Amino acid sequence: MKRFYAFFAFILMLSFQLVSAQFQITGKVTSSEDGSPLPGVAVVIKGTTSGSVTNLDGDYILEVPGNATSLIFSFIGMQTQEAAIEGQTVVDVSLVPDAIGIDEVVVTAMGIRREAKALGYATESVSGDELLGSGETNVIQSLASKAAGVQIVSSAGTPGASSKITLRGNSTFTGENQPLIIVDGVPIDNSTQRTVAGDYPYNEGLQGVNYSNRAIDLNPEDIESVTILKGPAAAALYGVRAGAGAIVYTTKRGSYGRGQGIKATYSFTADISQVNKLPELQMTWAQGNGGGEPDGAGGWEQGTYDVADFGPDMLFDTEDDQALSWGTANSWGPKIADLPGVTATDNLAAFFQTGTGLTHNLSLMGGTDVSSFRLSINRTDQDGIVPNSYFDKTSIRLTSDANITAKWKMGGTVNYISSAGQRTQNGSNLSGVMLSLTRCPASYNLNDDEYGYEFPTGQQRQYYFPYDNPWWSVYNNVLNDKTDRVLGSAYLNWNPLSWLTPNPG
Numbered sequence: 001m002k003r004f005y006a007f008f009a010f011i012l013m014l015s016f017q018l019v020s021a022q023f024q025i026t027g028k029v030t031s032s033e034d035g036s037p038l039p040g041v042a043v044v045i046k047g048t049t050s051g052s053v054t055n056l057d058g059d060y061i062l063e064v065p066g067n068a069t070s071l072i073f074s075f076i077g078m079q080t081q082e083a084a085i086e087g088q089t090v091v092d093v094s095l096v097p098d099a100i101g102i103d104e105v106v107v108t109a110m111g112i113r114r115e116a117k118a119l120g121y122a123t124e125s126v127s128g129d130e131l132l133g134s135g136e137t138n139v140i141q142s143l144a145s146k147a148a149g150v151q152i153v154s155s156a157g158t159p160g161a162s163s164k165i166t167l168r169g170n171s172t173f174t175g176e177n178q179p180l181i182i183v184d185g186v187p188i189d190n191s192t193q194r195t196v197a198g199d200y201p202y203n204e205g206l207q208g209v210n211y212s213n214r215a216i217d218l219n220p221e222d223i224e225s226v227t228i229l230k231g232p233a234a235a236a237l238y239g240v241r242a243g244a245g246a247i248v249y250t251t252k253r254g255s256y257g258r259g260q261g262i263k264a265t266y267s268f269t270a271d272i273s274q275v276n277k278l279p280e281l282q283m284t285w286a287q288g289n290g291g292g293e294p295d296g297a298g299g300w301e302q303g304t305y306d307v308a309d310f311g312p313d314m315l316f317d318t319e320d321d322q323a324l325s326w327g328t329a330n331s332w333g334p335k336i337a338d339l340p341g342v343t344a345t346d347n348l349a350a351f352f353q354t355g356t357g358l359t360h361n362l363s364l365m366g367g368t369d370v371s372s373f374r375l376s377i378n379r380t381d382q383d384g385i386v387p388n389s390y391f392d393k394t395s396i397r398l399t400s401d402a403n404i405t406a407k408w409k410m411g412g413t414v415n416y417i418s419s420a421g422q423r424t425q426n427g428s429n430l431s432g433v434m435l436s437l438t439r440c441p442a443s444y445n446l447n448d449d450e451y452g453y454e455f456p457t458g459q460q461r462q463y464y465f466p467y468d469n470p471w472w473s474v475y476n477n478v479l480n481d482k483t484d485r486v487l488g489s490a491y492l493n494w495n496p497l498s499w500l501t502p503n504p505g
């Protein structure tokens with residue numbers, strides 16, 4: 001017994017030493033250019049895989065063992081930096097932009113091209129090929145993980161859904177935190193359509209629908225390069241609308257040259273999407289003690305409704321200290337296996353489908369010694385993981401440039417986009433598909449009945465009156481939207497002196 005106590009004391013002391021050897025380090029990571037916080041920076045203990053990530057304010061908290069010597073800070077577009085711990089509990093770091101590509105040419109306001117090293121503000125460039133490599137149809141979403149400080153929040157599950165972008169986190173509580181979108185020197189609207197909710201609890205306005213933001217109108221195949229302008233410099237170039245930064249897209253144009261003919265390029269992309277993981281549902285117990293099928297707020301279409309099951313017996317204390325018992329003997333209702341003609345149904349797994357996406361791109365380009373053109377046609381068709389949901393888009397874009405004389409040059413672009421979508425509500429609302437799917441008992445099949453998801457009268461089948469049947473919603477309560485948009489720009493350049501080029505675009 002004494003040996004046991006001695007061994008126990010030794011283990012206890014060893015555990016205490018191990019626990020006491022751990023200590024906490026906090027700190028902040030900022031940019032060396034303007035001192036702004038950097039969210040998403042990886043902070044790793046050197047020689048291990050243990051680490052943390054900075055939050056939106058650039059702050060981090062990390063539990064560090066006593067034998068740790070330094071921390072490694074890494075971030076896309078920034079030089080990896082090592083900081084010695086040396087007994088410190090606060091380690092702040094300022095990261096320096098990666099010097100690679102410092103001589104590259106970037107596009108600023110009005111399409112003016114300048115060397116990055118000649119600018120007095122932070123910029124980053126992404127090529128059009130890098131955007132295409134992402135396989136995304138939304139040019140905002142295709143910037144994810146392509147540049148430092150760029151945060152993309154995408155809305156999955158709905159074809160053509162919107163994407164939100166911020167540069168180095170939010171900069172205001174009440175104003176616009178998304179950067180201004182510039183295409184060939186012209187600001188474009190990147191707003192997201194919205195609807196207004198109806199009177200509670202009915203969502204007549206379908207505000208739970210996930211709409212598209214207008215950046216989806218741009219065709220990634222038309223993008224030559226992207227320049228990201230951060231900080232106050234963007235506002236200086238484009239005004240207050242660019243207070244949160246600016247993303248400047250430069251599009252592809254035709255090429256000059258006699259006898260080159262017309263070059264045709266075709267590309268095709270296909271993708272599939274599936275639900276990554278579904279929650280586990282109990283498939284043993286039926287609903288309550290009876291169950292039924294409501295036909296409205298006060299009646300039952302079929303079956304009977306017995307005394308509801310309130311779960312296992314519980315004991316409550318009232319204000320006058322009297323004990324009240326509540327519950328039923330059969331605390332979880334009958335087993336589904338014991339009910340005649342009833343089988344357990346995983347309504348979640350039976351509802352979602354495999355989404356598909358098809359994208360076709362055709363471009364024609366050519367030119368002469370004094371003129372050039374490029375014509376592109378894009379067609380995108382997406383079917384979502386929610387049945388009967390889709391998004392399609394057709395885009396036609398024409399650019400043309402001409403050297404009128406040795407000193408005069410003109411050109412223009414016109415882009416017609418037609419898009420349409422059919423969507424259902426997401427989220428936890430009465431008409432949203434997820435509310436009914438996640439709460440429906442396994443003993444009730446939402447779409448496998450004599451009547452399917454609706455009765456001959458057209459009224460939906462519901463296991464609980466306020467919740468819409470998701471199958472009924474996707475075929476009878478959808479939101480259809482259609483957008484026709486024309487984007488255009490033109491320029492006329494006069495170059496009176498050979499060494500003065502106002503817009504080399």
